[in-house]
Amino acid sequence: MAEKKLVExxxxxxxxxxxxxxxxxxxxxxxxxxxxKGCMVIKPAGYAIWENIQKNLDEMFKKNGVxxxxxxxxxxxxxxxxxxxxxxxxxxxxAWVTHGGTxxxxxxxxxxxxxxxxxxxxxxxxxxxxxxxxxxxxxxxxVVRWEKETRPFLRSREFLWQEGHTAHATLEQAQExxxxxxxxxxxxxxxxxxxxxxxxxKTDKEKFAGAESTYTIEALMHDGKALQSGTSHNFGDGFAKxxxxxxxxxxxxLKHVYQTSWGMSxxxxxxxxxxxGDDSGLVLPPxxxxxxxxxxxxQQKKEGVLDKAYALRDMLEGSFHVKxxxxxxxxxxxxxxxxxxxxxxxxxxxxxDMEAGKCVICRRDTREKIExxxxxxxxxxxxxxxxxxxxxxxxxxxxxxxxxYTAADMETxxxxxxxxxxxxxxxxxxxxxxEDVIKEKLSVTSRCMPFEQEQIADTCVCCGKPAKKMVYWGxxx
Amino acid sequence: MAEKKLVExxxxxxxxxxxxxxxxxxxxxxxxxxxxKGCMVIKPAGYAIWENIQKNLDEMFKKNGVxxxxxxxxxxxxxxxxxxxxxxxxxxxxAWVTHGGTxxxxxxxxxxxxxxxxxxxxxxxxxxxxxxxxxxxxxxxxVVRWEKETRPFLRSREFLWQEGHTAHATLEQAQExxxxxxxxxxxxxxxxxxxxxxxxxKTDKEKFAGAESTYTIEALMHDGKALQSGTSHNFGDGFAKxxxxxxxxxxxxLKHVYQTSWGMSxxxxxxxxxxxGDDSGLVLPPxxxxxxxxxxxxQQKKEGVLDKAYALRDMLEGSFHVKxxxxxxxxxxxxxxxxxxxxxxxxxxxxxDMEAGKCVICRRDTREKIExxxxxxxxxxxxxxxxxxxxxxxxxxxxxxxxxYTAADMETxxxxxxxxxxxxxxxxxxxxxxEDVIKEKLSVTSRCMPFEQEQIADTCVCCGKPAKKMVYWGxxx
Numbered sequence: 004m005a006e007k008k009l010v011e012x013x014x015x016x017x018x019x020x021x022x023x024x025x026x027x028x029x030x031x032x033x034x035x036x037x038x039x040k041g042c043m044v045i046k047p048a049g050y051a052i053w054e055n056i057q058k059n060l061d062e063m064f065k066k067n068g069v070x071x072x073x074x075x076x077x078x079x080x081x082x083x084x085x086x087x088x089x090x091x092x093x094x095x096x097x098a099w100v101t102h103g104g105t106x107x108x109x110x111x112x113x114x115x116x117x118x119x120x121x122x123x124x125x126x127x128x129x130x131x132x133x134x135x136x137x138x139x140x141x142x143x144x145x146v147v148r149w150e151k152e153t154r155p156f157l158r159s160r161e162f163l164w165q166e167g168h169t170a171h172a173t174l175e176q177a178q179e180x181x182x183x184x185x186x187x188x189x190x191x192x193x194x195x196x197x198x199x200x201x202x203x204x205k206t207d208k209e210k211f212a213g214a215e216s217t218y219t220i221e222a223l224m225h226d227g228k229a230l231q232s233g234t235s236h237n238f239g240d241g242f243a244k245x246x247x248x249x250x251x252x253x254x255x256x257l258k259h260v261y262q263t264s265w266g267m268s269x270x271x272x273x274x275x276x277x278x279x280g281d282d283s284g285l286v287l288p289p290x291x292x293x294x295x296x297x298x299x300x301x302q303q304k305k306e307g308v309l310d311k312a313y314a315l316r317d318m319l320e321g322s323f324h325v326k327x328x329x330x331x332x333x334x335x336x337x338x339x340x341x342x343x344x345x346x347x348x349x350x351x352x353x354x355x356d357m358e359a360g361k362c363v364i365c366r367r368d369t370r371e372k373i374e375x376x377x378x379x380x381x382x383x384x385x386x387x388x389x390x391x392x393x394x395x396x397x398x399x400x401x402x403x404x405x406x407x408y409t410a411a412d413m414e415t416x417x418x419x420x421x422x423x424x425x426x427x428x429x430x431x432x433x434x435x436x437x438e439d440v441i442k443e444k445l446s447v448t449s450r451c452m453p454f455e456q457e458q459i460a461d462t463c464v465c466c467g468k469p470a471k472k473m474v475y476w477g478x479x480x
Numbered sequence: 481m482a483e484k485k486l487v488e489x490x491x492x493x494x495x496x497x498x499x500x501x502x503x504x505x506x507x508x509x510x511x512x513x514x515x516x517k518g519c520m521v522i523k524p525a526g527y528a529i530w531e532n533i534q535k536n537l538d539e540m541f542k543k544n545g546v547x548x549x550x551x552x553x554x555x556x557x558x559x560x561x562x563x564x565x566x567x568x569x570x571x572x573x574x575a576w577v578t579h580g581g582t583x584x585x586x587x588x589x590x591x592x593x594x595x596x597x598x599x600x601x602x603x604x605x606x607x608x609x610x611x612x613x614x615x616x617x618x619x620x621x622x623v624v625r626w627e628k629e630t631r632p633f634l635r636s637r638e639f640l641w642q643e644g645h646t647a648h649a650t651l652e653q654a655q656e657x658x659x660x661x662x663x664x665x666x667x668x669x670x671x672x673x674x675x676x677x678x679x680x681x682k683t684d685k686e687k688f689a690g691a692e693s694t695y696t697i698e699a700l701m702h703d704g705k706a707l708q709s710g711t712s713h714n715f716g717d718g719f720a721k722x723x724x725x726x727x728x729x730x731x732x733x734l735k736h737v738y739q740t741s742w743g744m745s746x747x748x749x750x751x752x753x754x755x756x757g758d759d760s761g762l763v764l765p766p767x768x769x770x771x772x773x774x775x776x777x778x779q780q781k782k783e784g785v786l787d788k789a790y791a792l793r794d795m796l797e798g799s800f801h802v803k804x805x806x807x808x809x810x811x812x813x814x815x816x817x818x819x820x821x822x823x824x825x826x827x828x829x830x831x832x833d834m835e836a837g838k839c840v841i842c843r844r845d846t847r848e849k850i851e852x853x854x855x856x857x858x859x860x861x862x863x864x865x866x867x868x869x870x871x872x873x874x875x876x877x878x879x880x881x882x883x884x885y886t887a888a889d890m891e892t893x894x895x896x897x898x899x900x901x902x903x904x905x906x907x908x909x910x911x912x913x914x915e916d917v918i919k920e921k922l923s924v925t926s927r928c929m930p931f932e933q934e935q936i937a938d939t940c941v942c943c944g945k946p947a948k949k950m951v952y953w954g955x956x957x
Contacts, residue, residue: 035602038559039589042552044602047617050548071527075519076553076591076622076638077575082515095581098554100591102576103626103637112516114553114577114591125512125521140524144622145553149580160580161553 013343015282020226027276028155031285031344041153041160045269048344051293052272053163057143059195059291060165060267063187064141069167072140074121077112082120086245089119092212096149098160114147119213119238119264122168123246130260132251133172137180141167156273157230157480164268170260172252174239177261181237184265185218188233196271197288197395198222198278199403200232201426201475203451208435211264215239221450221475223403224277227424229450229477232274235265273480278399279368285345286368288395289388296325296384297341301334301353311357315350315380322381323388342367348387350380366391368398411460416476420445426477430470432463440465441476450475490820492759497703504753505632508762508821518630518637522746525821528770529749530640534620536672536768537642537744540664541618546644549617551598554589559597563722566596569689573626575637591624596690596715596741599645600723607737609728610649614657618644633750634707634957641745647737649729651716654738658714661742662695665710673748674765674872675699675755676880677709678903678952680928685912688741692716698927698952700880701754704901706927706954709751712742750957755876756845762822763845765872766865773802773861774818778811778830788834792827792857799858800865819844824868825861843868845875888937893953897922903954907947909940917942918953927952 013030014022028034033049045053061071077100084090097113115121126138143165153159167184171177185202192198200220210217214236222232242248243259252258279286289295296319300312312327319325328337334351341349345367352362362380364373364387375383406425410416419427431437431449441447452472463470490507491499505511510526522530538548554577561567574590592598603615620642630636644661648654662679669675677697687694691713699709719725720736729735756763766772773796777789789804796802805814811828818826822844829839839857841850841864852860883902887893896904908914908926918924929949940947 035606037552037598038556038601039552039554039598042554044552045550047547047549050550053550054548070524071531072524073522073527073530073622073640075514075516075521076624077516077519079515097581098577098589099579100575101578104572104574112575121514124515129512145550147553163550 013282013284016225016280023280023282024273024277025155027280027284027343033272033276033285034155039160041150043155043159045163048293049272052275052287052291053269055291055293056195056271057165060187060191061143063191064165064167067139067183067187069139069141071142073142073144074115074118074125076115076144078115078118078120080111080113082124083113085120085123086213086242089213089242093117093148098147098149115144116146116148117264117266118142118144118146118166118168119242119262120246122264123242123248123262126170126260126262127246127248130170130248130250133253136170136172136250136260137176138170139167139180140169141165154273156269156276158270162269164266166266167264169263170243170248171262172250172258172260174261177237177239177263181216181218181235181263181265184263185220185233185235188235188265188267189220191267192220192222192232192271192274193396195288195290196275197290197392197399198232198274199396199400201451201453203453203475205234205451206431206435206438206449206474208438209449211236213238213241215241219451221426221477222274222278223406223426223477224274224480225280225402226277227406227478229426229475229479230270230274230277231450231479232271233265233267236263238262238264279395280345281368283339284343286395287345287347289347289392292345292347293324294326294344294346295323295388296348296350297337297346298325298327298350298352299334299337299341300327300329301351301356303329305354307357308352308354311352315352315362315377319381319384323384347391348384350384368395409459410464413464416441416464417445420447420476420478424478426450426475428457428459428473428475429464430458430460430462431472431474432466432468433471434463434466434468437463437465445478447476447478450477450479490759490761493702493757500757500759501750501754502632504757504761504820510749510753510762511632516637518627520632520636522640525770526749529752529764529768530746532768532770533672533748534642537664537668538620540668541642541644544616544660544664546616546618548619550619550621551595551602553592553621555592555595555597557588557590559601560590562597562600563690563719566690566719570594570625575624575626592621593623593625594741594743595619595621595623595643595645596719596739597723599741600719600725600739603647603737603739604723604725607647607725607727610730613647613649613727613737614653615647616644616657617646618642631750631957633746633753635747639746641743643743644741646740647720647725648739649727649735649737651738654714654716654740658693658695658712658740658742661740662697662710662712665712665742665744666697668744669697669699669709669748669751670873672765672767673752674767674869674876675709675751676873676877678928678930680930680952682711682928683908683912683915683926683951685915686926688713690715690718692718696928698903698954699751699755700883700903700954701751701957702757702879703754704883704955706903706952706956707747707751707754708927708956709748710742710744713740715739715741756872757822758845760816761820763872764822764824766824766869769822769824770801771803771821771823772800772865773825773827774814774823775802775804775827775829776811776814776818777804777806778828778833780806782831784834785829785831788829792829792839792854796858796861800861825864827857827861845872886934886936887941890941893918893941894922897924897953897955901955903927903952905934905936905950905952906941907935907937907939908949908951909943909945910948911940911943911945914940914942922955924953924955927954927956
């Protein structure tokens, strides 16, 4: 049957999760590959998700006092080199512009991999007095990192993101903003994307190049791998000293500012796919779905069916993102497409339903079918979408909790990672040597030192020395 | 007086229009210069205007069936070279990436100056059948053109824009879409930005590299120079043949698609400044102003004044973009700042007003003061903003019409351009030689062959041969 082909052509998650992912991003028409190695086209269905992410996150930013700006795409080489750790972290993976037209440039420019150095160069002239602080700026843009291995959304040579960059009068205010934005990301992930996250701090080994401390939200994908889903960095006054960003304080002395940055990227679309998807394709949380309700007419050539479908759409349009699939495909094919694209609910309406004054709502995630009258439809849809949003988060949290383990000693730690996939909570001495050993042996990294600490044991899971922190460990994308 | 300094430091428009422009973009805090030559920082006040432009235009696009996508920043050199005219037009002004990290690339990549070639490369694999047509895609992004002389918003090495790229089954449909989008731009400029435009077609000399025909909207700035404010191109099947983009038509034969592209950029912010601004700074049309109403408390330290200002803000917040200037600056200083930033109206409220139960609305463009009660305030503000929006368009149209001349012969034509600044309507034979002569002699270019043709004379203003078209001529940014 033709209807089945669309679905059959996806690899099952359990057979090959990586192939399933690749199949979904292509079949749900989120992206296409290009002749530019490592770069992708984000197609309408994919970009509409990003637009909704932008809209929701940008609203939250503005409520948190963030102002949007736009800084150049290019960074002169000498500017990138001003902060030692930062340039070491990024120089190996930047794209270099050497010619403008037919002329060789006097100084190479890199295509921004991130814009700390540009914001510093700007703030240096923009900030004079304590009255100018805080500066809480953000930009939505694309960045380039010359990755060797790439995967759609998860790792590509160019990706879209937002990067916030702030400047403050004191270290405390910078720290407050760092944590404030981490909470914004966490709230966005849980409330809007139905993705539960662990909030915590990165170890020194895993922190951002040039940061004093990096905070992260970590999510667990369906296959038990971790995905760093948003980060927030406190730079202290390190960049300010390297770039000489000073302000006249109330006491009339010159002081260096304290800075932060924080970012979330199109990578999060990968998280939506890998947390919620199933063997029929994408499953989009109602709050982020570009189309929330697809009305599918059954026997649409019969008199009145299409008209009824359009009438329902017109009725619902003010409350939901709703469409009618009036193409000349069969209903079965349309069901498969709606499922592949992850549209939260479909409404089936055919001649028999119409006679009975009823239609059927079908939930994408559970496949539950709900029969209701046309009068009830709007209310039932609202209930269904709300329930679905809530249950998707609950299900993802249950999955994560069921795949979160604890290990008090190295034997248990190794056994879990050899037999299972998920987070392992274990104690750590604070030494980078232990992180190196664990990475070498198991390809496992410290994901974060969570804000919610537990006392699993007294000693480091790796070296047996006294433990300082509980760490979430995992294999990561 | 300190209050005056802000204003006095702007050069008057009549003294030096170019310097006035530079002063306004800086003093209104729209942009800042950077260490990257020819690239600018768009600051919050400038970026908020762009966000409103995006919001308005994107809504209009979506009503016209446009879907947003995102394509790569880079174009491989071989791809750029596929369409002969196109590469000749753009290659001299692109930035070339030659290295990724420490490795030299096998093939140079240019940073997109425009994305026709990328869309073609994508459509080639994306379009198979007549069922896939039309494709009406758009992207919001930044582009790079290695310009020698740059000016904020008007000409910079990197700028923000949207570029629409469509594919159709027939030439007629492509032509229809080309004109449809030109009308969208014209409507947007007149309705939202209060900028009247001339719609017309470019001559072959002035058309886009690779286009069969280019349509444009041309606006007249306050100094009498023209600004090309948006363009829409019909490519016929030229790109489709160069890139081999074919589809199976209903009759089962393979045919090439017909394509269009259309764009509007941050350049339009330059038009807003130069059409509406005055010697006190920016004047923003209410529909595009990020802040529409600034409430300025008088004697704000007196009891109840600030509370009243906040209460008015809370009352108005649902209807307007409104702010209170509660900084510790003097009212005079605040007035100057509100004027410099082009905020459409200010509301003055002080102790005496409060006793009388009244406040004063002051219009930015005419300086007209309107006294009203607090109860009337919302209604009066709505009226004032509507009137201002309408009158700004009328005034701009009157200015343009007063600076639009006609010339039937070369002597008149030259005299006008030597003595005056504006559009000159004159007949043209259709030969590029005459355009070259006119450009050489007067630095004047053909702006467009307007849709609304008039018969000024029977012969070409330049060579005296029979005329084919009436052309708008002008000096341009």
